Amino acid sequence: xxxxxxxxxxxxxxxxxxxxxxxxxxxxxxxxxxxxxxxxxxxxxxxxxxxxxxxxxxxxxxxxxxxxxxxxxxxxxxxxxxxxxxxxxxxxxxxxxxxxxxxxxxxxxxxxxxxxxxxxxxxxxxxxxxxxxxxxxxxxxxxxxxxxxxxxxxxxxxxxxxxxxxxxxxxxxxxxxxxxxxxxxxxxxxxxxxxxxxxxxxxxxxxxxxxxxxxxxxxxxxxxxxxxxxxxxxxxxxxxxxxxxxxxxxxxxxxxxxxxxxxxxxxxxxxxxxxxxxxxxxxxxxxxxxxxxxxxxxxxxxxxxxxxxxxxxxxxxxxxxxxxxxxxxxxxxxxxxxxxxxxxxxxxxxxxxxxxxxxxxxxxxxxxxxxxxxxxxxxxxxxxxxxxxxxxxxxxxxxxxxxxxxxxxxxxxxxxxxxxxxxxxxxxxxxxxxxxxxxxxxxxxxxxxxxxxxxxxxxxxxxxxxxxxxxxxxxxxxxxxxxxxxxxxxxxxxxx
Amino acid sequence: xxxxxxxxxxxxxxxxxxxxxxxxxxxxxxxxxxxxxxxxxxxxxxxxxxxxxxxxxxxxxxxxxxxxxxxxxxxxxxxxxxxxxxxxxxxxxxxxxxxxxxxxxxxxxxxxxxx
Amino acid sequence: xxxxxxxxxxxxxxxxxxxxxxxxxxxxxxxxxxxxxxxxxxxxxxxxxxxxxxxxxxxxxxxxxxxxxxxxxxxxxxxxxxxxxxxxxxxxxxxxxxxxxxxxxxxxxxxxxxxxxxxxxxxxxxxxxxxxx
Numbered sequence: 001x002x003x004x005x006x007x008x009x010x011x012x013x014x015x016x017x018x019x020x021x022x023x024x025x026x027x028x029x030x031x032x033x034x035x036x037x038x039x040x041x042x043x044x045x046x047x048x049x050x051x052x053x054x055x056x057x058x059x060x061x062x063x064x065x066x067x068x069x070x071x072x073x074x075x076x077x078x079x080x081x082x083x084x085x086x087x088x089x090x091x092x093x094x095x096x097x098x099x100x101x102x103x104x105x106x107x108x109x110x111x112x113x114x115x116x117x118x119x120x121x122x123x124x125x126x127x128x129x130x131x132x133x134x135x136x137x138x139x140x141x142x143x144x145x146x147x148x149x150x151x152x153x154x155x156x157x158x159x160x161x162x163x164x165x166x167x168x169x170x171x172x173x174x175x176x177x178x179x180x181x182x183x184x185x186x187x188x189x190x191x192x193x194x195x196x197x198x199x200x201x202x203x204x205x206x207x208x209x210x211x212x213x214x215x216x217x218x219x220x221x222x223x224x225x226x227x228x229x230x231x232x233x234x235x236x237x238x239x240x241x242x243x244x245x246x247x248x249x250x251x252x253x254x255x256x257x258x259x260x261x262x263x264x265x266x267x268x269x270x271x272x273x274x275x276x277x278x279x280x281x282x283x284x285x286x287x288x289x290x291x292x293x294x295x296x297x298x299x300x301x302x303x304x305x306x307x308x309x310x311x312x313x314x315x316x317x318x319x320x321x322x323x324x325x326x327x328x329x330x331x332x333x334x335x336x337x338x339x340x341x342x343x344x345x346x347x348x349x350x351x352x353x354x355x356x357x358x359x360x361x362x363x364x365x366x367x368x369x370x371x372x373x374x375x376x377x378x379x380x381x382x383x384x385x386x387x388x389x390x391x392x393x394x395x396x397x398x399x400x401x402x403x404x405x406x407x408x409x410x411x412x413x414x415x416x417x418x419x420x421x422x423x424x425x426x427x428x429x430x431x432x433x434x435x436x437x438x439x440x441x442x443x444x445x446x447x448x449x450x451x452x453x454x455x456x457x458x459x460x461x462x463x464x465x466x467x468x469x470x471x472x473x474x475x476x477x478x479x480x481x482x483x484x485x486x487x488x489x490x491x492x493x494x495x496x
Numbered sequence: 497x498x499x500x501x502x503x504x505x506x507x508x509x510x511x512x513x514x515x516x517x518x519x520x521x522x523x524x525x526x527x528x529x530x531x532x533x534x535x536x537x538x539x540x541x542x543x544x545x546x547x548x549x550x551x552x553x554x555x556x557x558x559x560x561x562x563x564x565x566x567x568x569x570x571x572x573x574x575x576x577x578x579x580x581x582x583x584x585x586x587x588x589x590x591x592x593x594x595x596x597x598x599x600x601x602x603x604x605x606x607x608x609x610x611x
Numbered sequence: 612x613x614x615x616x617x618x619x620x621x622x623x624x625x626x627x628x629x630x631x632x633x634x635x636x637x638x639x640x641x642x643x644x645x646x647x648x649x650x651x652x653x654x655x656x657x658x659x660x661x662x663x664x665x666x667x668x669x670x671x672x673x674x675x676x677x678x679x680x681x682x683x684x685x686x687x688x689x690x691x692x693x694x695x696x697x698x699x700x701x702x703x704x705x706x707x708x709x710x711x712x713x714x715x716x717x718x719x720x721x722x723x724x725x726x727x728x729x730x731x732x733x734x735x736x737x738x739x740x741x742x743x744x
Contacts, residue, residue: 003696003701003702006696006701006702010689010692010693010702013685013689014686014689016685017682017685017686017689018682018686020678020679020681020682020685021679021682021683021686023678059701059702060701061701061702061703062701062702062703062704062705063695063700063701063704068567108678130571130574133575134574134578137578137582141581141582141585144585144589145585148589148592151592151596152596153596153597153607154607156589156592156593156596156597157593157597157605157606157607159589160521160589160590160593160602160605161605163585163586163589164516164524164528167528167532167582167586168528168531171528171531171532171534171535174532174535174536174538174539174575175534175535175538175539177539177571178535178538178539178540178541178542178543178568178571179538179542181539181542181543181567181568181571182541182542182543182544183542187567187571577647581732584732584733584736585736587740588736588739588740591740591743595743
């Protein structure tokens with residue numbers, strides 16, 4: 001079991017390298033990718049099972065002792081994220097099988113996807129701040145290339161904005177790591193947790209955590225720092241933007257939760273109020289941005305921002321229930337939001353446009369797709385019995401118990417606005433008169449069955465997460481409890 | 497010595513930010529380079545500056561004041577390698593964008609947002 | 612570019628540069644050098660040739676595509692880390708074999724992997740850019 005800890009990182013790396021070796025023969029690539037994805041899923045599930053029973057697994061890379069070497073540690077929170085990642089990657093591969101042009105596989109689409117997965121799972125499992133920076137860069141490099149993949153004008157425009165703002169956040173992250181190292185002389189997360197708790201003055205901790213909040217906030221798309229997201233997420237091919245919407249912002253959010261729970265044993269009230277205000281504003285501004293848009297993927301991009309606000313709200317409440325809500329919400333959001341992006345890609349294939357005004361009456365043509373859309377969209381808005389309802393309910397109850405009434409009020413208003421813009425997509429796209437011209441009659445109709453498969457799997461998962469909400473919420477609650485009491489985590493890494 | 501480095505880091509950051517605020521796309525890349533240099537030097541300075549001492553802990557140099565901390569050097573080295581890769585990619589991206597859009601003005605990149 | 616001076620000089624300098632790259636790689640364990648700088652110098656030697664003789668002829672000299680270099684390097688680097696798992700230690704612990712005074716270890720293998728990845732990546736980017744000039 002202990003040797004397995006490194007496997008969530010190694011498996012994608014090996015898969016990606018084998019894909020590079022066989023870059024001329026897509027069939028062989030698919031073989032490696034399938035093998036890699038399945039073994040990754042199995043490893044992730046094993047860890048979920050083991051960590052649910054209260055275990056932590058950690059190794060020291062190269063056998064260098066804890067505060068000096070790089071720690072890789074898997075606890076319940078990271079294994080939940082690993083499992084969700086593997087499911088999402090599986091669906092995105094199924095989707096890409098028919099939706100992505102053949103020549104893109106020769107250009108390395110699959111190996112880049114797996115480099116991205118390697119960066120993501122590295123970020124989920126690392127226990128070292130500088131190593132986290134490295135994984136962020138691995139993830140960003142592959143996402144940069146994937147973003148600019150088509151080489152069309154709009155993609156290049158989007159990726160310039162994406163690349164520059166993310167590099168800026170990396171520079172801030174690097175600088176804050178340096179300052180932290182100069183201050184306490186370590187970058188190991190657990191050692192930082194010990195040493196920072198010994199500093200009596202509150203300002204050093206506040207300054208460093210604010211710097212990290214800015215760095216991760218750009219990546220997660222928090223309120224004043226989100227501008228790159230709606231400017232770039234609607235430009236790449238739909239399969240890629242679905243993967244990004246599911247994984248990248250959530251890695252930023254994961255890092256915020258991980259670092260803050262380790263750095264603060266007791267949350268500082270200044271920081272807590274700041275987090276609550278940022279969370280409310282993120283929710284509100286994101287959803288207001290979405291209301292004014294008319295292009296499906298731009299609406300969805302703005303909703304990513306507003307959903308990130310919910311997760312931050314869960315963290316800011318600083319109770320086990322709140323953080324459990326945030327974790328559950330993260331899992332729900334990865335599944336529902338990516339599915340909506342997948343569906344937008346299929347709609348584009350059918351109607352030739354992303355614009356709401358030039359679509360209509362798709363319900364008659366594609367009843368199954370409309371059902372899947374309805375599932376994910378209503379889940380996003382938070383209607384029972386879907387997963388979003390459980391997540392939002394948990395967050396709202398936790399908020400009321402923590403006396404954060406204004407944030408709770410904002411989150412309820414935002415839910416209604418989300419419902420409004422989801423029904424807007426529904427009315428324009430699936431009801432009404434068909435506005436789109438049947439343009440591609442000359443093209444041979446593509447077989448989209450694999451794409452439908454992935455959409456249906458994700459829609460069923462949303463439903464399942466909602467109906468079996470209590471089971472999944474118990475898992476999140478358990479991981480939230482262990483996050484708020486990091487002593488076991490610390491003992492495990494430092495080896496006392 | 498630290499104050500000199502602190503000023504240098506500040507200069508690099510401000511020069512980098514100044515370049516990034518220009519409208520030329522190539523200056524954006526140069527600004528990004530300067531900022532990452534600034535961040536690297538910041539780590540190096542924050543880790544403590546020592547002169548002419550080995551980064552190796554041995555029996556001869558068993559007192560901690562007689563060695564250089566090897567970790568900031570390792571951090572900086574890693575960060576330099578990463579910024580090398582990122583800069584190479586950025587150059588290619590800017591070059592490709594320049595060829596496709598026939599402009600190097602960042603203000604011309606808003607067409608996708610206006611649609 | 613068509614310069615007689617560059618062509619004549621490149622013919623002699625490029626092999627020397629490549630030799631220096633290998634020296635850097637081998638000396639890297641105990642002295643300044645290593646896979647990264649070695650890889651950069653190695654790719655520099657080919658880029659010099661590409662400047663003097665054109666991209667196509669250089670690609671013929673390298674024979675294999677830089678993508679294979681990258682993939683091979685990555686696999687070597689992972690493989691060097693996996694050795695220690697077989698001996699029951701954590702990933703990437705150095706495993707050493709000693710013959711008399713010569714000791715061979717997995718860090719060397721890792722450095723070779725880095726060498727290949729760096730030279731492959733640099734060649735891929737710069738040859739691709741040179742084609743467009």
